[in-house]
Structures are given as C-alpha cells and as structure tokens.
Amino acid sequence: MTNENFPAEIIVALDCLTGEESLRLAEDLGPGLSWVKVGLELFTREGPSIVRTLKAEGYHVFLDLKFHDIPATVSGAVRAAGETGADLVNVHAAGGEAMLRSACDARPPHARVIAVTVLTSERAGGEVVVERALLARECGLDGVVCAAAEAAAVKRACGAGFLCVTPGIRPAGGARDDQARVATPAEAAAGGADLLVVGRAITRAPDPRAVFERMQEEIREV
Numbered sequence: 001m002t003n004e005n006f007p008a009e010i011i012v013a014l015d016c017l018t019g020e021e022s023l024r025l026a027e028d029l030g031p032g033l034s035w036v037k038v039g040l041e042l043f044t045r046e047g048p049s050i051v052r053t054l055k056a057e058g059y060h061v062f063l064d065l066k067f068h069d070i071p072a073t074v075s076g077a078v079r080a081a082g083e084t085g086a087d088l089v090n091v092h093a094a095g096g097e098a099m100l101r102s103a104c105d106a107r108p109p110h111a112r113v114i115a116v117t118v119l120t121s122e123r124a125g126g127e128v129v130v131e132r133a134l135l136a137r138e139c140g141l142d143g144v145v146c147a148a149a150e151a152a153a154v155k156r157a158c159g160a161g162f163l164c165v166t167p168g169i170r171p172a173g174g175a176r177d178d179q180a181r182v183a184t185p186a187e188a189a190a191g192g193a194d195l196l197v198v199g200r201a202i203t204r205a206p207d208p209r210a211v212f213e214r215m216q217e218e219i220r221e222v
C-alpha cells in the first residue's frame with residue numbers, strides 16, 4: 001500500500017532545537033537519515049536559511065508551516081516555501097476548497113503540497129479526515145497529514161498513490177506528550193503510511209540514533 005514514489009520512511013521533526021543543534025542532531029542520526037522536518041518553532045527562530053542549509057547537507061526537507069489563510073496569501077506562501085528548496089510543503093485543509101486550489105496552482109515544480117486534515121493532538125479524527133482528504137485530492141494536492149490509524153481509510157478513498165504523512169508516532173509504551181491519536185512505527189507502516197513524522201521520541205531520547213535505527217528496523221520488518 002506504500003506510495004510508489006516514497007517508500008515508508010521516517011521524517012525526523014527538528015523541533016525545540018536551534019539551527020546549530022538541529023544540524024548536529026541530523027548528523028548524529030547517521031547516514032540512514034534522509035528526511036527532516038522544519039516546523040513552526042525552528043522556522044520562526046532561524047528563517048528560510050535553515051531549509052537551504054539542510055538541503056545543502058543533502059536532506060529532503062518537509063516544511064511544516066500549515067498555511068491557513070485567504071487563497072492569495074496561501075498561494076504566495078506556497079511559492080515562497082518552494083523557493084527555499086523544500087521538498088514537501090503543507091497547508092491546512094480547514095482553509096477550504098478555494099484555498100486548497102490556490103495552494104495547488106502555486107505548487108513549485110520540485111515540491112509536493114499536502115494538506116493537514118485534523119491535528120493528531122485532537123481526539124476526533126474519523127470521517128472528517130477522509131472528507132478533507134477527498135477534498136484535498138479533488139483540489140489537486142498530493143496527499144495529507146493524518147493519524148496513522150486513518151491512513152488505510154485515506155488510501156482506500158483517495159488511492160494508493162495519495163501520500164499519507166503521519167505524526168503522532170511513539171514507540172510501544174512511549175509517552176504520548178500532547179498527542180491524542182498515536183501509533184507505533186510498525187502500526188503506521190502496516191496501515192499504509194508513507195512518511196512517519198517522529199519528533200520527541202527521537203529528539204529527547206538519551207540515545208537518539210539508537211531509537212531512530214530501532215524504528216527504521218521496525219518499519220522494514222512490516
């Protein structure tokens with residue numbers, strides 16, 4: 001069920017870190033690290049240069065800024081996100097059809113644009129997630145961010161090639177923190193998730209590389 005263009009992979013969320021710390025962490029995770037995520041915290045602190053630096057280091061970058069504004073503003077923001085070299089950019093599906101269509105029209109040639117359905121920190125996902133995923137597909141977007149447990153339903157509704165990016169990933173028995181809809185890496189990969197976003201379970205671990213490698217192993221065994 002994995003998207004043919006993206007084998008199931010881990011994206012490490014470089015949250016709660018400075019630019020320097022995030023580059024060090026990425027390096028410490030070793031050669032198996034291909035994808036990193038720059039979110040609101042890191043982007044607000046460091047600006048677009050952190051995306052350019054990570055790209056120059058050879059990483060694929062998911063720029064997770066969840067644009068949600070009027071259509072003209074969102075299309076400008078998506079275009080600007082593309083100028084940083086980011087490979088994956090997102091908007092919030094709650095922005096509605098016109099906003100999603102403008103995001104799609106502004107899609108940079110080298111990047112994919114996906115839509116956040118319902119935040120994984122919110123309890124209720126369910127039908128709204130599939131409805132928003134269908135809307136995003138209709139508007140021409142490349143996929144969605146959803147909880148791992150919703151990936152299978154999204155793939156059934158939108159097709160195997162529709163990208164499912166799933167945050168809320170925790171090792172079995174790991175702390176949920178502020179996330180409500182969580183899954184282990186194996187559960188997410190088995191459900192059809194293409195890219196698994198993992199932040200604190202790796203970034204706050206005493207040995208981040210060991211956790212990262214264990215999670216990669218877990219995915220490979222599915």
Ligand code: C5P
Binds near residue numbers: 117118197198199
């Ligand atoms: O630390 P943790 O693994 O919970 O981090 C999850 C990351 O994924 C955070 O950077 C958060 O902003 C992001 N995210 C999310 N839920 C979404 C979209 C993005 O948790 N729906």
